[in-house]
Amino acid sequence: MISFQNISKIFPPEVTALEDVTLEVQSGELLCLIGTSGCGKTTLLKTVNRLIEPSSGHILIDGQDISRLNPIALRRNIGYVIQQTGLFPHLTVEENICYVLRITGRKKALWASRAEELMDIIGMKREYLRRFPRELSGGQQQRVGVAHALAANPNIILMDEPFGAIDQITRIQLQDELVKLQDRLHKTIIFVTHDLQEAIKLADRIALMNQRKIIQIGTANELLFFPKNNFVENFMGSSSFFNVMRLLPVEEGLVYDYPVFRLSQQGDLRQKAEQKARNLRWQEYPVIDGEDHLVGFFTVDGPTKGDPHPADVLLSPKITFEQALKKLFVSGKSRLPVATEDNKIVGFFDFAQAYEIIRKSCNY
Amino acid sequence: MEFITNVFQLMLVDRRQVVLSALSEHVVISMTAIALISAVGIPLGILISRFRRYAQPVIYITGALYTIPVLALFGFMIPVLGIGIRPTLFALFIYGLLPLVRNTYVGITGVDKSIVEAARGMGSTSRQLLLNVELPLALPVIVAGFRTIVVMTISVATIASYIGAGGLGDLIFRGINTYFLELVVAGSILVALLAIVADGFLGLLEKYLLKRVH
Numbered sequence: 001m002i003s004f005q006n007i008s009k010i011f012p013p014e015v016t017a018l019e020d021v022t023l024e025v026q027s028g029e030l031l032c033l034i035g036t037s038g039c040g041k042t043t044l045l046k047t048v049n050r051l052i053e054p055s056s057g058h059i060l061i062d063g064q065d066i067s068r069l070n071p072i073a074l075r076r077n078i079g080y081v082i083q084q085t086g087l088f089p090h091l092t093v094e095e096n097i098c099y100v101l102r103i104t105g106r107k108k109a110l111w112a113s114r115a116e117e118l119m120d121i122i123g124m125k126r127e128y129l130r131r132f133p134r135e136l137s138g139g140q141q142q143r144v145g146v147a148h149a150l151a152a153n154p155n156i157i158l159m160d161e162p163f164g165a166i167d168q169i170t171r172i173q174l175q176d177e178l179v180k181l182q183d184r185l186h187k188t189i190i191f192v193t194h195d196l197q198e199a200i201k202l203a204d205r206i207a208l209m210n211q212r213k214i215i216q217i218g219t220a221n222e223l224l225f226f227p228k229n230n231f232v233e234n235f236m237g238s239s240s241f242f243n244v245m246r247l248l249p250v251e252e253g254l255v256y257d258y259p260v261f262r263l264s265q266q267g268d269l270r271q272k273a274e275q276k277a278r279n280l281r282w283q284e285y286p287v288i289d290g291e292d293h294l295v296g297f298f299t300v301d302g303p304t305k306g307d308p309h310p311a312d313v314l315l316s317p318k319i320t321f322e323q324a325l326k327k328l329f330v331s332g333k334s335r336l337p338v339a340t341e342d343n344k345i346v347g348f349f350d351f352a353q354a355y356e357i358i359r360k361s362c363n364y
Numbered sequence: 365m366e367f368i369t370n371v372f373q374l375m376l377v378d379r380r381q382v383v384l385s386a387l388s389e390h391v392v393i394s395m396t397a398i399a400l401i402s403a404v405g406i407p408l409g410i411l412i413s414r415f416r417r418y419a420q421p422v423i424y425i426t427g428a429l430y431t432i433p434v435l436a437l438f439g440f441m442i443p444v445l446g447i448g449i450r451p452t453l454f455a456l457f458i459y460g461l462l463p464l465v466r467n468t469y470v471g472i473t474g475v476d477k478s479i480v481e482a483a484r485g486m487g488s489t490s491r492q493l494l495l496n497v498e499l500p501l502a503l504p505v506i507v508a509g510f511r512t513i514v515v516m517t518i519s520v521a522t523i524a525s526y527i528g529a530g531g532l533g534d535l536i537f538r539g540i541n542t543y544f545l546e547l548v549v550a551g552s553i554l555v556a557l558l559a560i561v562a563d564g565f566l567g568l569l570e571k572y573l574l575k576r577v578h
């Protein structure tokens with residue numbers, strides 16, 4: 001865990017870059033630092049590997065005050081990736097990747113195998129090991145930059161706009177790869193970006209900065225749908241239709257009070273369920289077993305004998321409004337059941353209800 | 365046409381021995397001076413890149429030395445160091461210092477900031493930073509400075525025969541004093557050739573190094 005305690009930084013004579021920043025980054029978490037240009041993101045990042053010393057405050061890594069550690073030793077245990085790749089032009093890809101091994105005096109015999117391992121991790125062919133950075137594309141260079149940082153297997157990785165200078169398509173690809181990598185390696189990552197979509201995609205939590213301070217920390221959804229103030233709301237585009245559709249989970253807009261017939265129940269209760277469905281103008285209502293598993297549907301005013309017909313489309317509660325609406329439109333129905341993986345019914349994603357929620361979230 | 369044949373006749377046959385020994389003297393003087401300049405200039409350039417507040421004064425002083433006219437410098441030195449090889453080396457040393465110190469300093473401080481920062485961020489000690497990153501990347505600029513001093517030393521060493529240092533300058537001055545024009549031209553050709561060959565070779569080296577770091 002990285003814990004920033006009341007960090008301030010004043011560059012002499014009088015540029016204040018950070019003001020009383022307090023923040024905790026959990027182990028295994030990918031935290032995105034985002035904010036307007038010049039708000040202090042890079043400065044905050046560099047206090048972790050002591051490329052910049054704070055003017056006041058403390059930084060603890062796993063409870064240890066880093067100002068008491070040897071900065072060289074500290075840095076060797078922290079991966080560092082920057083936008084301009086930071087690759088050494090006079091060294092081959094292999095020598096670049098193994099730079100940390102070299103300066104920490106690891107045996108040369110180990111380099112080659114570690115380099116190959118890392119190439120596999122970042123998804124590059126091993127034949128690139130003998131090339132020089134200038135012989136790689138921007139995206140490949142940035143991948144090597146990531147391998148660079150992973151070489152000594154550090155727990156913490158600092159990334160300063162690593163994908164900032166890369167074209168949109170490659171950037172998205174690199175983001176996907178980082179997500180996969182992180183799923184596997186569970187590093188503690190601080191990732192600076194000023195691309196909101198990138199932060200939303202990558203971050204476990206986002207710390208939004210403005211003018212030397214952290215304004216709000218939380219998950220993308222917390223910042224989007226519970227912005228602390230107008231700055232957060234505007235920055236996140238909280239009320240933009242695009243964000244609402246792409247990010248609002250379907251769980252936020254379910255109908256929980258719906259007509260239902262439980263199989264263990266007797267005939268008149270089916271009548272009651274059917275009456276409720278009729279009042280709501282539903283054409284069908286769900287049939288569940290004693291443990292809430294969805295068995296199927298009965299049609300209102302349909303045959304009273306026989307089995308319920310099976311549900312053809314089920315929604316997972318984890319999907320977004322966008323995905324849910326798409327499935328709803330494709331199905332041609334007005335509502336779809338939402339059920340967990342083991343088929344327990346959670347509620348209904350209902351068009352009329354979704355309509356209201358989107359309107360409200362977008363401030364229309 | 366006959367004149368040129370005479371020059372070569374002189375160089376390669378008649379005065380072969382004299383010409384060769386003058387050439388080798390010239391090479392030895394130049395190489396000694398270049399070695400001295402390098403031994404002091406490169407470390408000094410590195411040093412002021414570490415302690416930047418001394419950079420301006422050091423470059424200023426070596427720059428001031430650089431601007432003293434050759435003959436004036438000899439004039440100052442003869443009373444102190446006498447004549448011969450010692451004052452010659454000293455003069456060549458003083459002239460060569462600035463280009464090498466300056467290029468070493470500029471080469472190191474001109475290394476891309478983000479690369480230096482990456483190297484530091486990964487935990488390089490300042491020694492590792494210098495040896496693994498800064499010097500290799502500064503090398504083309506340092507070699508360019510080296511190239512300047514090599515050419516300059518070869519040519520200034522010619523004048524040094526004036527204070528009795530020997531070398532190809534001897535042929536030229538002797539030729540002038542005795543109206544032996546072929547000898548003047550022979551000495552001049554050799555000095556020019558020496559400078560051109562050294563310059564060409566170092567130019568190629570510089571080009572190769574430049575390609576490696578970009």
Ligand SMILES: Nc1ncnc2c1ncn2[C@@H]1O[C@H](COP(=O)(O)OP(=O)(O)OP(=O)(O)O)[C@@H](O)[C@H]1O
Pocket residue numbers: 011015016017036037038039040041042043044194
């Ligand atoms: N070495 C320095 N000396 C003086 N001022 C500095 C220094 N480094 C940064 N600053 C100032 O501190 C402030 C924060 O800089 P920082 O680089 O942390 O911003 P940032 O959030 O990373 O911006 P960007 O998104 O543009 O990279 C800026 O006003 C900047 O000018």
Ligand SMILES: [Mg+2]
Pocket residue numbers: 041042043160
């Ligand atoms: Mg920055």
